[in-house]
Amino acid sequence: MSRIIAIANQKGGVAKTTTAINLGAGVAAQGKRVLLIDLDPQGNATTGSGIDKLEAETGVYDVLTESAGIGSVKVQSPAAGYDIVTANQHLAGAEVELVGIDGREAILKRALERVTDDYDFVLIDCPPALSLLTINGLTAAKYVIIPMQCEYYALEGLSDLVDTIKRIKSYMNPTLEIGGLVRTMFDGRNSLSQQVSEQLDAHFGDKLFETVIPRNVRVAEAPSHGLPVLIYDKMSKGALAYQSLSAEFLTRFT
Ligand code: ADP
């Protein structure tokens, strides 16, 4: 049975996609069967996995509109070691098309039930909004991983996300849990980052992954080559950090 983990934070630019791609690659490198679902109409997880989103004819849009199953739309990332269900701009329309459909928040959940024996882990890269797409991700998942940049407004947004998770837990998905928080793009020279990091530690304790992902230019360059940084430059600080996060992830979720 696959473990389904949503990577979510309604803030944009906090490294959700980067974390999804590199956890996917890191866990796949350990011999696990991984499926990545790109739930963001921007399709950054798709391009960052080496797939041209303009050429990806079918993808998660077809799954959500129930015109295709995951098994028939998934493709293999050329280098990352996992399968991916791609996204493109069509997906933005799905939000509107699904209004009025019964059980619209659980479409992805139902679709994943049919491939549960094919993967050890399913990672869902959520868009930067608490939208119907994100709700589909959180309804399908058992755990949520929250990437966070350690800055003042990060904490403000976090309480909205935690409230949303609680609501989804009570109405739709009683076993949903926060699987962990990851500090991303960390700059240790910045004292505010240090303070926010300490507050996260005080508040979330064990939920906080020990690995801290540093700001590193190689991480930012990798997507333009369609590669996880773990493959683009595996000795870079960013890659080593994501490798360590993948190891922690495997200890936590297996
Ligand atoms: P999100 O999916 O939350 O919107 P992304 O993963 O797309 O965030 O990251 C936002 C931007 O920051 C991207 O350009 C990405 O390449 C860059 N980035 C992510 N992590 C790092 C890092 N550790 N160091 C430097 N740049 C990073």
Ligand code: MG
């Ligand atoms: Mg993203």
